[in-house]
Amino acid sequence: MKxxxxxxxxxxxxxxxxxxxxxxxxxxxxDAVCACDFTACCDVAQPTVSxxxxxxxxAGWVTAERRGNWVWYTLNPEAAARxxxxxxxxxxxxETGAGLPAGAIGGGRRPxxxxxxxxxx
Amino acid sequence: MKxxxxxxxxxxxxxxxxxxxxxxxxxxxxDAVCACDFTACCDVAQPTVSxxxxxxxxAGWVTAERRGNWVWYTLNPEAAARxxxxxxxxxxxxETGAGLPAGAIGGGRRPxxxxxxxxxx
DNA sequence: CGTCTATATTGACAACCATCGATACAGACA
DNA sequence: TGTCTGTATCGATGGTTGTCAATATAGACG
Numbered sequence: 001m002k003x004x005x006x007x008x009x010x011x012x013x014x015x016x017x018x019x020x021x022x023x024x025x026x027x028x029x030x031d032a033v034c035a036c037d038f039t040a041c042c043d044v045a046q047p048t049v050s051x052x053x054x055x056x057x058x059a060g061w062v063t064a065e066r067r068g069n070w071v072w073y074t075l076n077p078e079a080a081a082r083x084x085x086x087x088x089x090x091x092x093x094x095e096t097g098a099g100l101p102a103g104a105i106g107g108g109r110r111p112x113x114x115x116x117x118x119x120x121x
Numbered sequence: 122m123k124x125x126x127x128x129x130x131x132x133x134x135x136x137x138x139x140x141x142x143x144x145x146x147x148x149x150x151x152d153a154v155c156a157c158d159f160t161a162c163c164d165v166a167q168p169t170v171s172x173x174x175x176x177x178x179x180a181g182w183v184t185a186e187r188r189g190n191w192v193w194y195t196l197n198p199e200a201a202a203r204x205x206x207x208x209x210x211x212x213x214x215x216e217t218g219a220g221l222p223a224g225a226i227g228g229g230r231r232p233x234x235x236x237x238x239x240x241x242x
Numbered sequence: 243c244g245t246c247t248a249t250a251t252t253g254a255c256a257a258c259c260a261t262c263g264a265t266a267c268a269g270a271c272a
Numbered sequence: 273t274g275t276c277t278g279t280a281t282c283g284a285t286g287g288t289t290g291t292c293a294a295t296a297t298a299g300a301c302g
Contacts, residue, residue: 009139015211016133017260028211035279045262050280052260069269069278080212087208090136090149091201138290156249166292171250173290190248190299 007060008086011079014059019044020052027062027075035064035071128181129207132200135180140165141173148183148196156185156192 015021019042026033026041038049053073056062060079065072136142140163147154147162159170174194177183181200186193 006139009137009142012133012137012142016130016137018127018130019260021130021133024211028214030214044260046279047263047281048261054280066269066279069276071279075211075213077213080208083211084205084208087201087205090145090196090204092196092198093149093151140290165290167249168251168293169291175250187249187299190246192249 007082010059011061011083011086014055014061015083017052017055019048020056023049023052023056023073024061024075027073028080032065032072032074035073128203131180132182132204132207135176135182136204138173138176140169141177144170144173144177144194145182145196148194149201153186153193153195156194 015024022042023038026038035049035053038053039046042049042052044052053062053064057064060076062073062079063076065074136145143163144159147159156170156174159174160167163170163173165173174183174185178185181197183194183200184197186195
């Protein structure tokens with residue numbers, strides 16, 4: 001792949017896994033969650049949970065804090081907000097105009113697709 | 122992987138790719154987009170674009186319609202709505218309570234972590 | 243019919259990733 | 273100090289995925 005430096009892609013790729021989405025949803029609850037609780041909810045071994053938590057951490061989704069032997073994870077509200085904003089930007093944003101391939105408008109770079117291409121709504 | 126039957130995961134995985142996110146953003150514009158326009162915006166070969174469009178189609182993100190030789194793609198508004206709803210469900214949802222590992226509350230299944238684990242807000 | 247254009251499919255390859263066992267690290271406790 | 277517990281890292285492995293060249297399919301036009 002392209003090694004994805006785009007933070008939007010990082011956020012999406014981190015959330016696009018069943019185990020990690022379950023973790024994120026668990027963390028959408030009221031308060032912080034102990035890392036030890038994720039092995040139960042996700043049916044995976046402890047190293048796997050640790051790996052997924054690392055991915056979420058590096059994507060900015062969650063932050064970790066030690067308390068004694070346990071590590072408590074909290075969902076980063078700013079990441080959630082960024083994600084909602086990203087999702088909000090994907091819907092349709094109003095209709096404007098005539099239906100022709102975009103390249104055929106300004107430059108006429110392609111060999112003129114001047115056929116019937118109306119009423120595509 | 123787990124072959125992901127969860128439609129939420131399907132939606133996320135489909136969007137979590139630079140090329141496909143670019144396609145989705147292109148389709149967030151006013152009207153339908155010709156498949157031939159995606160090869161330009163994404164800097165990938167034609168079979169790759171076709172492959173990504175298939176992934177988006179099977180995830181329910183887009184719908185295709187032939188008009189002569191061209192195929193016009195439109196973003197499925199329902200998919201976008203589902204995605205926004207999914208994103209909205211990820212934020213923090215209010216704070217409730219005392220900080221102890223979730224398993225230590227009801228069943229006491231684990232060996233009693235009864236230490237200092239308060240004020241974690 | 244044949245040819246041209248646009249799109250989809252096939253096949254192969256390389257890179258990536260989720261998973262887990264084994265092991266290392268960190269803190270609590272005696 | 274040593275042991276116990278919870279978490280992170282390492283190493284290996286099997287499956288998935290993004291990519292493109294080659295080919296096939298579909299419609300338009302002579």
